[in-house]
Amino acid sequence: MSGHVPAFAIANTEFDVAPLRAALIDDRAGAFASFEGWIRDHNDGRAVDGLRYEAYRALAETEGARIVAEAIARHGALGACCVHRIGELAIGDLAVWVGASAAHRDAAFATCRTIIDEVKARVPIWKHEHYVDGDASWLHLEP
Amino acid sequence: MSGHVPAFAIANTEFDVAPLRAALIDDRAGAFASFEGWIRDHNDGRAVDGLRYEAYRALAETEGARIVAEAIARHGALGACCVHRIGELAIGDLAVWVGASAAHRDAAFATCRTIIDEVKARVPIWKHEHYVDGDASWLHLEP
Amino acid sequence: MATVTLLYFASLRDAAGVGEERVDAGDGDLRALYVEARARHGFVLPPERLRVAVDGDFALWGDAPRDGSEVAFIPPVSGG
Amino acid sequence: MATVTLLYFASLRDAAGVGEERVDAGDGDLRALYVEARARHGFVLPPERLRVAVDGDFALWGDAPRDGSEVAFIPPVSGG
Numbered sequence: 001m002s003g004h005v006p007a008f009a010i011a012n013t014e015f016d017v018a019p020l021r022a023a024l025i026d027d028r029a030g031a032f033a034s035f036e037g038w039i040r041d042h043n044d045g046r047a048v049d050g051l052r053y054e055a056y057r058a059l060a061e062t063e064g065a066r067i068v069a070e071a072i073a074r075h076g077a078l079g080a081c082c083v084h085r086i087g088e089l090a091i092g093d094l095a096v097w098v099g100a101s102a103a104h105r106d107a108a109f110a111t112c113r114t115i116i117d118e119v120k121a122r123v124p125i126w127k128h129e130h131y132v133d134g135d136a137s138w139l140h141l142e143p
Numbered sequence: 144m145s146g147h148v149p150a151f152a153i154a155n156t157e158f159d160v161a162p163l164r165a166a167l168i169d170d171r172a173g174a175f176a177s178f179e180g181w182i183r184d185h186n187d188g189r190a191v192d193g194l195r196y197e198a199y200r201a202l203a204e205t206e207g208a209r210i211v212a213e214a215i216a217r218h219g220a221l222g223a224c225c226v227h228r229i230g231e232l233a234i235g236d237l238a239v240w241v242g243a244s245a246a247h248r249d250a251a252f253a254t255c256r257t258i259i260d261e262v263k264a265r266v267p268i269w270k271h272e273h274y275v276d277g278d279a280s281w282l283h284l285e286p
Numbered sequence: 287m288a289t290v291t292l293l294y295f296a297s298l299r300d301a302a303g304v305g306e307e308r309v310d311a312g313d314g315d316l317r318a319l320y321v322e323a324r325a326r327h328g329f330v331l332p333p334e335r336l337r338v339a340v341d342g343d344f345a346l347w348g349d350a351p352r353d354g355s356e357v358a359f360i361p362p363v364s365g366g
Numbered sequence: 367m368a369t370v371t372l373l374y375f376a377s378l379r380d381a382a383g384v385g386e387e388r389v390d391a392g393d394g395d396l397r398a399l400y401v402e403a404r405a406r407h408g409f410v411l412p413p414e415r416l417r418v419a420v421d422g423d424f425a426l427w428g429d430a431p432r433d434g435s436e437v438a439f440i441p442p443v444s445g446g
Contacts, residue, residue, distance in 0.1 A: 025181075025235060027183065027184040027234050027235060028183055028184060028185070029181055029183055030180065030181055030182070030183035031178070031179070031180060031181070032178070032179040032181060033176070033177070033178050033179075033255075034176070034177050034178075034179075035174070035175070035176050035177075035248065035251070035252070036174070036175040036176075036177075037173065037174060037175075037248075037446050038168075038172055038173055038174070038175060038244075039173070040170065040171055040172055040173035040246065041170040041171060042171070053445065054375060054376060055445070056373065056375055056419070056438055056440065058422035059419050059422050059423065059424070059438065059440075062422060062423060063424075084445055084446075091170050092168060092170060095445075095446070096445065096446055101181075103183065105178065105180075105256075105259060108178070109178070109252065109255075109256055112176075112252075113248075113252055116248060116446060119445060119446055120443070120444075120445055120446035121443070122443065123443060123445050124375070124419075124438075124440050124443055124445075125443055125444070125445030125446075126375060126376035126377075126441065126443060126444050126445070127444040127445065128376070138376045138377040138380070138441075138444075139444035140376070140377060140411065140415070140441045140442040140444065180366050196365065197295060197296060198365075199293065199295055199339070199358055199360065201342035202339050202342050202343065202344070202358065202360075205342060205343060206344075227365055227366075238365075238366070239365065239366055259366060262365060262366055263363070263364075263365055263366035264363070265363065266363060266365050267295070267339075267358075267360050267363055268363055268364070268365030268366075269295060269296035269297075269361065269363060269364050269365070270364040270365065271296070281296045281297040281300070281361075281364075282364035283296065283297060283331065283335070283361045283362040283364065
């Protein structure tokens with residue numbers, strides 16, 4: 001993976017995924033899997049009209065980079081990268097992007113999946129949802 | 144999914160993935176998974192310097208569309224699309240693209256994975272590899 | 287007697303030297319058509335490794351050829 | 367006695383009304399620091415639901431506070 005793109009980053013504005021994908025191109029790679037988390041219009045049966053993500057940035061970057069490195073090593077990928085948005089987001093906005101390249105598709109899919117699962121479980125980022133009915137709340141998911 | 148983009152298509156020149164992804168955007172979607180097959184520089188231990196894909200186009204389009212529809216129904220995705228290149232390709236070229244959107248990531252990943260697996264198993268497309276040593280051969284994989 | 291167009295792809299087309307040919311179907315099924323073409327062109331692959339399609343959709347080896355139809359022999363695929 | 371900066375995020379910050387505050391650590395461990403802050407601000411979450419970090423990396427609840435360090439209480443995360 002190119003040295004120009006960190007393995008994990010927090011973005012406080014919209015970001016372009018093309019350079020992230022480009023940094024994972026590798027002649028040895030036959031497979032590239034990516035995942036995008038989008039803000040959807042409902043959660044747990046409630047209509048959502050937007051949300052805000054907050055991070056403990058120093059720890060999020062350390063833990064995120066650790067997750068990406070662990071996933072690459074565990075699945076034998078060639079490279080991987082993850083960027084997570086913070087700040088105010090509207091329906092349809094890109095919240096998180098994960099990409100992984102590998103010789104074969106098993107490793108590309110597994111790396112991508114492991115990263116998004118671990119990011120959701122371990123990286124200190126919190127979602128504050130605004131509901132259409134005017135209410136709002138922090139999501140502190142049960143472990 | 145938008146009516147402007149077919150669920151499955153054969154492309155005989157390079158294609159742009161941005162409109163394919165855009166056609167899968169849906170306010171109900173919280174997850175989008177995509178897969179890209181890239182031409183890699185080796186296969187089965189042999190150095191490859193390019194390849195050619197040939198298709199039985201009428202049947203490939205029928206069978207590809209069937210695969211996409213089956214995968215969406217089976218996993219409960221909101222939409223999915225696949226495009227496969229034919230013709231001469233060089234190392235690093237995009238051979239196949241799959242995208243799937245869904246409310247949650249399980250369905251997005253599963254739909255994407257099912258489509259690429261079934262396309263590789265069922266769609267009448269054949270790979271003719273050129274090796275660096277000057278040899279070339281059709282790949283007729285064991286079932 | 288039915289006349290059909292046979293379509294050859296990939297290694298079959300290379301072995302036949304043509305992508306398609308018109309043949310008289312005789313009175314056998316689609317498998318018999320392949321067995322005859324295989325003998326004539328020296329195809330390596332046995333019918334068990336192939337699928338057969340008629341007019342753009344998969345068919346059964348035991349189907350009878352229809353006059354004027356397009357019969358494609360599908361070697362093991364390798365897309366993706 | 368150690369003086370530390372406590373960092374609050376998400377629902378903890380809303381409950382505390384501030385994102386950080388400096389406190390004297392007393393002679394307890396990091397868990398004791400949270401228990402004390404929880405009582406003062408009325409945090410709903412028990413320490414079992416949280417993790418703790420010191421100076422930007424995860425730490426153990428039983429660790430002793432270091433003078434001048436930054437102690438973050440990490441409620442259950444919900445990114446992605």
